[in-house]
Amino acid sequence: MFEAYRRLRRAFGPQGWWPGETPFEVMVGAVLTQNTNWGNVERALTRLKARNLLDARRLQACPPNRLAALIRPAGCHNVKARRLGAFLAWLDGRGPADFRGRRTENLRAELLSVKGIGRETADSILLYALNRRVIVVDAYARRVLSRHGWAESDADYDDLRRRIESSLPPSVRVYNEFHALIVRVGKAHCRSRPRCDGCPLAEMRPARRVDRPAGSAV
Ligand code: SF4
Structure with a gap:
């Protein structure tokens, strides 16, 4: 997997993810990007930013129906407004500094206990907002890995995550770039019909x- 990372990095260069000016913006973006493309999320974030709402306390004080209307471009706006509300209640005004010293697995378990926060969203927040060494597994990663015979297409999320993590140098920077590069190659080449x-x-x-049997090493 590290060789794949090296090739992608050589071809595409550093990706500099995640797009967001602050860790809080990254967190909000991670919740909003569920089931939609990034362009729609950017439109929603721009509307929040224009009203000075990309701040945990101000966003938490925003009435749910107003929040839903503002994030409408991101789709499923009522559901996402509720998810954001639940996430903000968990965050309760804390910033990245408040999480220093906390174990990553404990933070991950807490995030996963928030209604509407799934594993991909939790791991995006941990990696890109809180600089934790956690790989994000998305549909692009699943597709690239299974097409190369590095994982089963229906592998469990956490199994896949641990396999990728153990095949890369243990570095937040590498994990950050790996996921971004997989998305890049997925969009450019590894579409539903691959452009090899x-x-x-x-x-x-x-x-x-090749479909690898369950439990094989990457
Ligand atoms: S497009 Fe082909 S070569 Fe590229 S990642 Fe997908 S399967 Fe691999």
Whole structure:
């Protein structure tokens, strides 16, 4: 997996994720990006920013129906307003400094206990807002890994996460870039119909598709 990372990094360069001016903006973006594309999230974030609401306390004080109207461009706005409300109640005005010294697995468990925060969202918050060494597994990662025979297409999220983490140097910077680069190659090449010609990972693709048996090492 590290060789894949090196090839992607060589081809695409550093991605500098996550797009967001502050850790709080990254957290809000991670909740809003569920089931939509980033362009829609950016529109919602721009509306919040224009009203000076990208602040934990001010956003928490925003009435739910107003919040829902403001984030409408991100889709499922009523559901996401409730999820944001639950997340803000958990955050309760705390910033990244308040989480220093907390164990990552405890923070992750707390995040996962918040209604509407799933594993991908929790891990995006941990990695990109709180600089924790956690890999984010998304549909692009699942697709690239299974097409190369590095994981089963239906592998459990945490199993896949641990496999990727153990195959990379233990570095927040590497984990950050790896996920961003996987998204980049997924958008540019590894679509539902793969465009392997010119893909930086083309030489690593097996001659024919391989489905690894459960439990194999990457
Ligand atoms: S497009 Fe082809 S070579 Fe590139 S990541 Fe997908 S399967 Fe691999």
